[in-house]
Amino acid sequence: ACVSRAAAAQHLWAAASEGGLGQLGVGLASFLRKRFGKDNVILSDIRKPPEHVFLSGPFIYSDILDYKNLREIVVNNRITWLFHYSALLSAVGEANVSLARAVNITGLHNVLDVAAEHGLRLFVPSTIGAFGPTSPRNPTPDLCIQRPRTIYGVSKVHAELMGEYYYYRYGLDFRCLRYPGIISADSQPGGGTTDYAVQIFHEAVKNGRFECNLRPDTRLPMMYIHDCLRATLEVMEAPAESLSMRTYNISAMSFTPAELAQEVLKHIPELQVTYNVDPVRQAIADSWPMNFDDSNARKDWGWKHDFDLPELVTTMLNFHGSESRVAQAN
Numbered sequence: 001a002c003v004s005r006a007a008a009a010q011h012l013w014a015a016a017s018e019g020g021l022g023q024l025g026v027g028l029a030s031f032l033r034k035r036f037g038k039d040n041v042i043l044s045d046i047r048k049p050p051e052h053v054f055l056s057g058p059f060i061y062s063d064i065l066d067y068k069n070l071r072e073i074v075v076n077n078r079i080t081w082l083f084h085y086s087a088l089l090s091a092v093g094e095a096n097v098s099l100a101r102a103v104n105i106t107g108l109h110n111v112l113d114v115a116a117e118h119g120l121r122l123f124v125p126s127t128i129g130a131f132g133p134t135s136p137r138n139p140t141p142d143l144c145i146q147r148p149r150t151i152y153g154v155s156k157v158h159a160e161l162m163g164e165y166y167y168y169r170y171g172l173d174f175r176c177l178r179y180p181g182i183i184s185a186d187s188q189p190g191g192g193t194t195d196y197a198v199q200i201f202h203e204a205v206k207n208g209r210f211e212c213n214l215r216p217d218t219r220l221p222m223m224y225i226h227d228c229l230r231a232t233l234e235v236m237e238a239p240a241e242s243l244s245m246r247t248y249n250i251s252a253m254s255f256t257p258a259e260l261a262q263e264v265l266k267h268i269p270e271l272q273v274t275y276n277v278d279p280v281r282q283a284i285a286d287s288w289p290m291n292f293d294d295s296n297a298r299k300d301w302g303w304k305h306d307f308d309l310p311e312l313v314t315t316m317l318n319f320h321g322s323e324s325r326v327a328q329a330n
């Protein structure tokens, strides 16, 4: 593989991941370390890592807004791949537009420049949030109108276009996947519109009650984290000649809060689900794709998801069930 040493911060370096302490970064680092070796993946963030993360492999402080520091990390560690995960997500982005603009847009510019300057292979995640109310929503193809109405979505469309521009202009090996809402068992979401689909599992097992902040009929594309991380590594390892585009939709399942609750109720019949709609998140969700067309990813580099809704629910409840049994035993 082409990884000599990676960093993940919410980048991965040699592989480096910056933005690495969020919902996805710790899982990505662990996934890449299994593949490339513990010391070949550096995780970075501006937050202090919890002990288990600190002990699991190289971690460094890196602020995506500090270009000189990014360059120093790449040079000193001979980084070859960079996974750029730092971002403010959709709901927190609307609550702090100027910070979202800085991290999601200025931060991206720094990453593009450092990657182009040092010949890195660069992964930047995009999102279903890169589409808007005038995009076709059911299904949403790779190429269509993209007029998002959040700073998060605007910054991601910008990232897709800038990455493609750097590819044609400077030969940067830029690779990008549009992720659906990602559901993870052992990490908390960072302030997005799809967070409810993670929180329901925590609450169902802990309290037997869940208050959902989206309407019961809000349909959104979703994916289990294991599929998301595997897709990320697969597109990074795909032969250059197999990629006909720089940015691909990837899809696994699509459901509403009512459908998710129905599936969880099969395992926890006493679960009580109520709805208290957050108008900001609801407006965002109503502008996003309902189903994602990922036929290009399947055709070009063989993308195939493993987890549908029933497997997702069983896996999440097994994880939370065993966690709560451990907690009770202690």
Ligand SMILES: NC(=O)C1=CN([C@@H]2O[C@H](COP(=O)(O)OP(=O)(O)OC[C@H]3O[C@@H](n4cnc5c(N)ncnc54)[C@H](O)[C@@H]3O)[C@@H](O)[C@H]2O)C=CC1
Pocket (backbone or CB within 6 Å): 009, 010, 018, 019, 020, 021, 022, 023, 024, 025, 044, 045, 046, 047, 062, 063, 064, 065, 084, 085, 086, 087, 088, 089, 103, 107, 125, 126, 127, 128, 178, 179, 180, 181, 182, 183, 188, 189, 190, 191, 192, 194
């Ligand atoms: N979690 C999801 O459902 C989805 C995530 N994505 C994308 O995947 C990436 C990772 O997402 P999550 O892990 O969920 O996000 P998160 O919000 O959980 O984590 C983001 C991380 O970025 C870090 N960060 C913020 N400002 C920074 C700075 N100036 N310098 C360095 N690090 C900084 C934060 O400390 C945090 O640890 C993001 O780019 C997001 O847009 C895309 C679609 C879905």
Ligand SMILES: CC(=O)[C@H](N)C(=O)O
Pocket (backbone or CB within 6 Å): 089, 090, 091, 127, 128, 129, 152, 179, 180, 181, 182, 191, 192, 193, 194, 195
């Ligand atoms: C789908 C995403 O990009 C993220 N989870 C969010 O809801 O903002």
